[in-house]
Amino acid sequence: MSLKVNILLFEKFSNMLLACLLEPLRxxxxxxxxNISWSILTPKDTSVRSSSGLRLSPDIPRADAERCDLLMVVGGDDFRQDAADPVSRKCVTLTKRAKTVIGADTGAWILASWGLLEGRKATLHWQTLAEFSEVFPNVEVLPDRFVRDDQIWTCGGASTAMDLMIALISELYGDALAHDAASMFLHDGSRFEGQGAGSMQPKGSHNLRRCTAIMAKNIEVPLSTETISKQANLSVRSMSRIFVRELGMPPQRYYQLMRLTRARDLAAHTDLTLNEVALRSGYSSAQSLSKAFSRQFGVSIGSTRKHKQIW
Structure with a gap:
């Protein structure tokens, strides 16, 4: 599924929030x-500085922005002035060319100033909730981490932006990829096990996270379903039910997807031979890896080597 994203950045936006919106999609x-792509836009087609002083320039003039699947409006510290700026108000035309709109941080204030939240439910950064309610009495303000009202989503700070994106990815690409996207940003084993993971924990129950953590630690020498369930203190039947219910696939299929994803990364970003890639992702040979990879992704693993990218 292709996804075209336009990102409208206002002066003094949050670097962390922008990363939490984009990195899950990446x-x-x-x-x-x-095929997921994004373009940075700014209200005046000039560079903007983040709240920490980093400067970003727009990829294209705002007038040249094409229709998109998703428009992210990322507000900054000067949101009150931005909402009243006649030039900024012209940006409302971008929302008419987007299937879905996200108002992140103070972006919800900007959307409300454009009249897009009248009669809708919304949220934004907790520090401005009370003031927002007074300024926009026709908006039902909720203290939730993120709010969806039809095609408009709103959220507060960085961690809530991550929550929103994981929910959106689940809807667009399925629970398994949403789980992977969330898990990618957790490296502490205890957090991955659900101890103090807070709002940014991977999608799924504690039992699911425990099982996938075991799988992640055993990529090169894959474990049997029976061994994984035993280490997770679950029966095979219970574990299978958890995976089907929460990720829409049996555990061994998810385990294989995890290993093939590892193989894709190694093939694209290292100089390892395909035989070495196969061994490091739990396959006995390059041939067996190639067959599994082609069945899963519809392309040969060799083709990933032709388009190396550095992130």
């Missing part, structure tokens, strides 16, 4: 080869 693109 993970999906890298792991599946999905």
């Amino acid at each position: 993970v999906v693109r890298d792991q599946t080869g999905a």
Whole structure:
């Protein structure tokens, strides 16, 4: 599935929030080869500085922005002035060319100033919730981490933006990829096991996360379903039910997808031979890896070597 994204950045936006919006999509693109692309836009077609002083320039003039599947409106610290700026108000035309709109951080304030949240439910950064309710009385303000009202999504700070994107990825690409996208940003084993993981924990139950953590630690020498279930203190039947219910596939299929994703990464970003890639992803030979890879992704693993990218 292709996904065209336009990102409208306002002055003094949050670097962390922007990363939490984009990195989950980058993970999906890298792991599946999905055609996901994005363009940075700014209200005045000039560069903008983040709240920490980093400067970003627009990829294209706002007037040249094509229709998109997703428009992200990322507000900044000067959102009150931006909402009243006549030039910024012209950006409302971008929302008419987008299937889905996200108002992130103070972006919800910008959307409300354009009249897009009248009679809708929304949320934004917790520090401005009370003021927002007073300024926009016709918007039903909720304290939730993120809110969806038809085609408009809103969220507060960085961690809530991550939550929103994981939910969106689940809807667009399925629960398994949403789980992978969330898990990619957790490296501490105890957090992955669900101890204090907070809002940014991977999608799924504690039992599911425990099983996938065991799989992730055993890529080169794959474990049997029976061994995984035993280490997770579950019966094989219970584990299978959890995977089918929460990820839409049996555990061994998800395990294979995890290994093939690892193989894709090694093939694209290292100089290992295909035999070495196969061994490091749990396959006995390049031939067996190639067959499994082609069945899963519809392309040969060799083709990934022709388009190396550095992130």
